[in-house]
Amino acid sequence: MHLIIAEKNISANRIAQILAGNEKVRATKDGSVSAYSFDTKTVVGLKGHVVEVDFEPGYTNWRSETHTPRTLIDAGIIKKPTEKKIVNLIQKLSKKADLVTIATDYDTEGELIGKEAYELVRAVNPNVRINRARFSAITPAEIRTAFENLTDLDFDLAAAGEARQTVDLMWGAALTRFISLAARRGGTNILSVGRVQSPTLAMIVEREREIESFVPQTYWMLSLDTEKDGVTIEARHTAGRFTDHEAALAAEAGTKEPLVVTDVKEGQKTDRAPTPFDTTTFIVAASRLGLSAANAMRIAEDLYMNGYISYPRTDNTVYPKSLNLNAILNTLKGGVFDKDVAWVQQNRRPVPTRGKKESTDHPPIHPTGSATREALGQDRWKVYELVVRRFLATLSPDANWATTRCTFDASGESYKATGGRLLYAGWRRIYPYSEAKENILPVLAPGERLPIKKVNLEEKETQPPARYSQSRLIQVMEELGLGTKSTRHEVIGKLVSRRYVEGNPLRPTLVGRAVIDALDNHAETITEPEMTRTLEEHMQLIKQSRRSRDDVVTESREMLHRVFDKLEAHKSEIGTEIMEQTAEEHTLGPCPACGHDLRIRHIGVSQFIGCTGYPECRFNISLPGSTWGKAIRVEATCPEHNLSHVRLIRKGARPWDIGCPLCSHIASNVEALRMMPSMTDDLMQRLHAHHIYTVSEIAGMQPEDLAKAVDVEKKEAAELAREAEDALEVLRRRSELRKFVRKIVPPRKGRSHAKIIRNLLEQGIGDIHALSLADVAAIKKAGIPEATGTELLDAARGLCNERALREAGVPAVSLKKYQAGGVATPDDFCYLPIPYLASKTGINPETVHKHVDLVCRHLGRPAPQKISRTVFERGRKELLEVPGLGEATVDRLYLAGIYDAATLRVADPEKVSSITGIPKARLRDYIGHLK
Ligand SMILES: [Zn+2]
Numbered sequence: 001m002h003l004i005i006a007e008k009n010i011s012a013n014r015i016a017q018i019l020a021g022n023e024k025v026r027a028t029k030d031g032s033v034s035a036y037s038f039d040t041k042t043v044v045g046l047k048g049h050v051v052e053v054d055f056e057p058g059y060t061n062w063r064s065e066t067h068t069p070r071t072l073i074d075a076g077i078i079k080k081p082t083e084k085k086i087v088n089l090i091q092k093l094s095k096k097a098d099l100v101t102i103a104t105d106y107d108t109e110g111e112l113i114g115k116e117a118y119e120l121v122r123a124v125n126p127n128v129r130i131n132r133a134r135f136s137a138i139t140p141a142e143i144r145t146a147f148e149n150l151t152d153l154d155f156d157l158a159a160a161g162e163a164r165q166t167v168d169l170m171w172g173a174a175l176t177r178f179i180s181l182a183a184r185r186g187g188t189n190i191l192s193v194g195r196v197q198s199p200t201l202a203m204i205v206e207r208e209r210e211i212e213s214f215v216p217q218t219y220w221m222l223s224l225d226t227e228k229d230g231v232t233i234e235a236r237h238t239a240g241r242f243t244d245h246e247a248a249l250a251a252e253a254g255t256k257e258p259l260v261v262t263d264v265k266e267g268q269k270t271d272r273a274p275t276p277f278d279t280t281t282f283i284v285a286a287s288r289l290g291l292s293a294a295n296a297m298r299i300a301e302d303l304y305m306n307g308y309i310s311y312p313r314t315d316n317t318v319y320p321k322s323l324n325l326n327a328i329l330n331t332l333k334g335g336v337f338d339k340d341v342a343w344v345q346q347n348r349r350p351v352p353t354r355g356k357k358e359s360t361d362h363p364p365i366h367p368t369g370s371a372t373r374e375a376l377g378q379d380r381w382k383v384y385e386l387v388v389r390r391f392l393a394t395l396s397p398d399a400n401w402a403t404t405r406c407t408f409d410a411s412g413e414s415y416k417a418t419g420g421r422l423l424y425a426g427w428r429r430i431y432p433y434s435e436a437k438e439n440i441l442p443v444l445a446p447g448e449r450l451p452i453k454k455v456n457l458e459e460k461e462t463q464p465p466a467r468y469s470q471s472r473l474i475q476v477m478e479e480l481g482l483g484t485k486s487t488r489h490e491v492i493g494k495l496v497s498r499r500y501v502e503g504n505p506l507r508p509t510l511v512g513r514a515v516i517d518a519l520d521n522h523a524e525t526i527t528e529p530e531m532t533r534t535l536e537e538h539m540q541l542i543k544q545s546r547r548s549r550d551d552v553v554t555e556s557r558e559m560l561h562r563v564f565d566k567l568e569a570h571k572s573e574i575g576t577e578i579m580e581q582t583a584e585e586h587t588l589g590p591c592p593a594c595g596h597d598l599r600i601r602h603i604g605v606s607q608f609i610g611c612t613g614y615p616e617c618r619f620n621i622s623l624p625g626s627t628w629g630k631a632i633r634v635e636a637t638c639p640e641h642n643l644s645h646v647r648l649i650r651k652g653a654r655p656w657d658i659g660c661p662l663c664s665h666i667a668s669n670v671e672a673l674r675m676m677p678s679m680t681d682d683l684m685q686r687l688h689a690h691h692i693y694t695v696s697e698i699a700g701m702q703p704e705d706l707a708k709a710v711d712v713e714k715k716e717a718a719e720l721a722r723e724a725e726d727a728l729e730v731l732r733r734r735s736e737l738r739k740f741v742r743k744i745v746p747p748r749k750g751r752s753h754a755k756i757i758r759n760l761l762e763q764g765i766g767d768i769h770a771l772s773l774a775d776v777a778a779i780k781k782a783g784i785p786e787a788t789g790t791e792l793l794d795a796a797r798g799l800c801n802e803r804a805l806r807e808a809g810v811p812a813v814s815l816k817k818y819q820a821g822g823v824a825t826p827d828d829f830c831y832l833p834i835p836y837l838a839s840k841t842g843i844n845p846e847t848v849h850k851h852v853d854l855v856c857r858h859l860g861r862p863a864p865q866k867i868s869r870t871v872f873e874r875g876r877k878e879l880l881e882v883p884g885l886g887e888a889t890v891d892r893l894y895l896a897g898i899y900d901a902a903t904l905r906v907a908d909p910e911k912v913s914s915i916t917g918i919p920k921a922r923l924r925d926y927i928g929h930l931k
């Protein structure tokens, strides 16, 4: 069997379809992992990395005395599977394979993923031949060529990837742990530090500092409007920016007619067609279409996997000779781009454009298949069209502009105007993404006199440097050698998700700045691009077999030890600096009760807003638990309360905006306050004025304090407190009902629990007891389907019965035995005979009597006669002695209250038969025997 291992499931499927040709591919599943077989071949897809590197066991405790953050530098590193099912399937198939081909993506990461697969195969089959297929697009031609020219795995390339993996783990884990511990942060609040991440963040912080320290300079621009043949011409003073106001005013005053054309220069300008896309230029172009870097790459990878475009991670901007450009044009023919392709074929430039970077691993990004808008959907089509149009543009002729430069003299002040006219659109016909603005000047001749229509002196200010957009940052990272084409956009994504930066353009958060400031002050190596760039260079050397992986990792370990020398010496300062700077991050504004700061507090999974004046001020606002999302402060401020807005954020979920915490607190408690019968608008206003917002606050207050606060008699205040207690009780039951419903009715799209509860309340069902008395029709009306409704009612009834029995005094342990015996309701206790209950549950009849007595008393009903254990056991024996009367019949007789010879002898066969189902004749028989 020939096992082929691809990078992802989707590429495995495509590769199988291509290699199978006309043969049918059988798709099978093994533990939810797909495999595609034909002929003697089976193709399986990985999920990128299926193993990860981690420290050997023993390093999980952050606060360990022996395994300090520094010890992570030299800790042993192991590989462990992250996708067990895939690993299992690969190894199962490897045992049977006589040839294995690694067909992962063709770059460092892909080679490393390939090597991981190689090791998985080798572990179970040491002798099987393993080779490698390399391709840049998942198209029939590329895949077939790759499989006809199989090579070997490039272990040097993989080793470069491994070195990076190890170094990243070691730097990231050791530094993250150190900084987090120093700043006393744990759990979801850790401060992550990373080899590429930190220098990137440092650039964003640095830019923000430049912006803040920027002092704008005032300058003046002078221009005039003139006119010829009804066309306005704007000419600018040749001095450009005036930094001296006096000089600008003098030049303005000196600008007088006659305005004479002194020189006219006509020329032509070539507007070169754009160069082929590498990853960075692609991301920049996609960002103009409104796509973030991460989004653009995700879509591009998806298009690659599906055979629409070539591999999107490439540093190459020169088409290799081997790339068949004609074939690509033919592929695009007949589709949406038919007219454009025909034009390019007729007007094609002799040689395609080429960029500055040429590498051999992958060609620049280009289309590999034709597609339709309908098949791709909006965003994927946007990206695909961009790639197609860029490709076509690189084969199109340059555009051509006619240019005019004109100089004027206005009584000694010189001005100039420039014009441009598109002579030949060339590539611009195909590629509409960059705008070409024409400015056509009328025909002018030297010596010509023109009127001055207007003189404009504009005051302007120099602008601070702009914040980085995501795509600009990626360009700068590339220039500085930070990260790789595959990782740059991911690094930015991490900075955003770790809340070190926000917005686009990117702005550092308070935490982001605090971490960088602390590192800058004590271990600048971590924030400077130098160290990261050195590693990238070392990786190149590993790829060229000029250095070994271990050698590079060792050097990096030494570097990190030197960093720790500095860090450990200043641990407490670093911690204090970060903590002082980030305290503000949780501060929301003034407490309405006392004026101290309100602050978001996190304690385990619970979070709330508390006053820094605690314990003197006990004002606080509760927040949903952090499982709903971690509470953070956002930029907006409530104009009424002067408090920052709060948002709950959770990975993979849309953020939940709480807005002003106090407004939200007030609004969510108004309904509850209105449940108090004596509540009026006026009273509520007086309560709010004293910062009393909830019924529980009212219930918890001393009557005299409450009386003083809202200016009422003490008696009235006591009544208010009582009403608040009642409201609280209703709310408690309502919340219990909500939890109960949520447990049984699964959440589904378009069926919110809040809506269900609202509907139930409208029908007067406000707690579990009311629910247990409701009928299915009412539940259905609340939006719950009948089957679920029946289940809900049964559960509510069960719970209420159980509660009633517990209330009556039946102990929990016995209650379980009754329930197991099918005895569930208080009525069961009152109406079923004691012998029956005892035999059904195995509980001693004397104990049963005690329980029955409790329940009957509780319900105000008479209790039955006690039966002692001896009587019960003797009676059973007596009954079993009656010929033809067995155990099963005895149990049925209990139901009719018959438990011994005496009770059977006086029984009415008619009545007993109707209760027990035992035929009358047989009963008469039994009774006959006794007489
Ligand atoms: Zn306070």
Ligand SMILES: [Zn+2]
Binding pocket: 638, 639, 640, 641, 642, 643, 660, 661, 662, 663, 664
């Ligand atoms: Zn507010």
